[in-house]
C-alpha cells in the first residue's frame with residue numbers, strides 16, 4: 001500500500017486547478033444507464049472511485065471512453081442488470097445504479113453497498129422511495145432484488161431526514177416513471193442541482209432541484225446529452241484549509257465560491273483573507289495562526305460533513321479552543337486519534353470534539369482511515385514540524401485528483417512511496 005512522506009512547515013504559494021466534483025460525477029455517470037444514446041461528460045476527475053464505477057457500468061453493457069477529463073458513456077443495451085458485490089462493496093455511490101436499471105429494464109439485482117467506514121450508512125430511504133414508486137424489493141444474501149415489471153410510477157415521497165444519496169437515487173428512478181414524483185425534504189447539495197441539470201439535458205422534466213421540494217414529471221424516454229460536471233467544493237475547501245494551516249497564498253482556478261455554503265463565512269471568521277474572482281478563489285493567511293471557531297456539520301448550505309476532518313486539522317494549530325459537532329455521521333472522528341499522534345489536543349465526547357489549538361504539530365507516522373480523514377492528515381502534516389508518513393493513502397486516491405502534483409507545484413515537500 002502506498003504511503004505519502006511529507007516534510008511540513010512550509011507555506012503554500014501558487015495556483016491549484018480544482019477538479020470536477022467526485023460526488024457529482026458519480027451520479028451523472030449512473031444516469032448514462034437511463035438512455036440508449038451516448039452521453040458526454042466534461043470535467044470528470046480521474047479518481048479510483050470514478051474508475052470503479054466505470055468498471056461497473058461496463059459490466060452493465062456501457063461502452064466507455066475517457067479522454068483527458070472528458071468521459072463518453074454509451075449504454076446502448078443493458079447486458080446485465082446485476083451489480084455484483086465486488087464492484088459495489090468498495091463504494092457506496094455504485095448503489096445508485098439500482099434506480100436506473102430498474103427504471104429502464106424493470107428489474108435489478110444490486111449488492112448492498114460499502115464505502116467509507118464512517119458509520120452504519122443504511123440505504124433504507126433509497127429502498128422506501130423505490131417501493132413507493134411501485135417496486136417490489138427483497139433482500140437476499142447481501143443483495144437487493146428489485147422488480148417493477150410494469151415500470152415505476154410517480155409517487156409522493158417525503159424523507160424523514162435529508163439524504164443526498166436517496167434524493168439523487170429517487171430523481172434518477174423517477175425520470176422514466178409513469179406520472180409525477182414529488183420529493184419533500186430533499187437534499188439541497190449543489191451536486192443535486194448538477195444531476196438535475198444533466199438529466200434535464202437528457203430530456204427529463206425535473207424542477208425545484210437545489211430546493212427542498214423537487215418535482216419530477218416522468219417521460220417515456222431520455223436521450224443523449226453533453227454535461228459539464230461542477231467543480232469539487234470539498235477539494236476547494238480542503239485546499240483553502242491547507243492555507244489556513246500552513247500560511248501562504250493560493251489561487252484555486254475553476255473553483256466556485258457559491259458552492260461553499262456556510263464554510264465560506266467560517267473561513268473568513270477564522271481570519272483567512274479570501275476573495276471570489278472570475279472562475280477562481282484566492283485565499284491568503286494574513287499574520288499568524290488562525291482563530292479558533294466552533295462549527296456544527298449540517299446538510300447544505302450548512303457546514304459540510306465532508307470538510308469536518310480537514311477543519312479539525314486546521315483547528316489543531318489555531319489560536320484558542322474550537323468545538324466541532326458532527327451531526328450527519330455517527331462515527332466520523334477517526335482522524336482525531338491520528339491527529340493526536342502529531343501532538344494535537346483533541347477530546348471527543350459523543351458527537352462533539354473539542355480541539356485546543358497548539359503552537360505547532362510534530363510529524364509522526366499516521367494512518368489514513370477514510371477519504372476526508374486522509375486529507376485532514378495531509379493538512380496537519382503540511383503544517384507540522386518534521387516528517388509525517390501517511391499510511392494507507394489509497395483512500396485519498398478515491399477522492400483527490402493528482403494531490404501530490406498539485407501540492408508540489410505550490411512548494412509542498414510531499415512524495416509518494418510506492419509499496
Ligand code: UD1
Pocket residue numbers: 023024026092093119120121122123124125126127162163164165166187305306328329330
Ligand atoms: C453523500 C456523499 C458524502 C457526504 C454525504 C453527506 C456521495 C458519493 N457521497 O453520501 O461524501 O458525506 O452525502 O453530505 O455523494 N442515511 C440513512 N438511510 C438512508 C440514507 C442515508 O439512514 O437510506 C443516513 C446516513 O447513514 C447518514 C445520513 O443519512 O447518517 C446522511 O447520508 P446521505 O446524505 O445519504 O449520504 P450519502 O449520500 O451516502
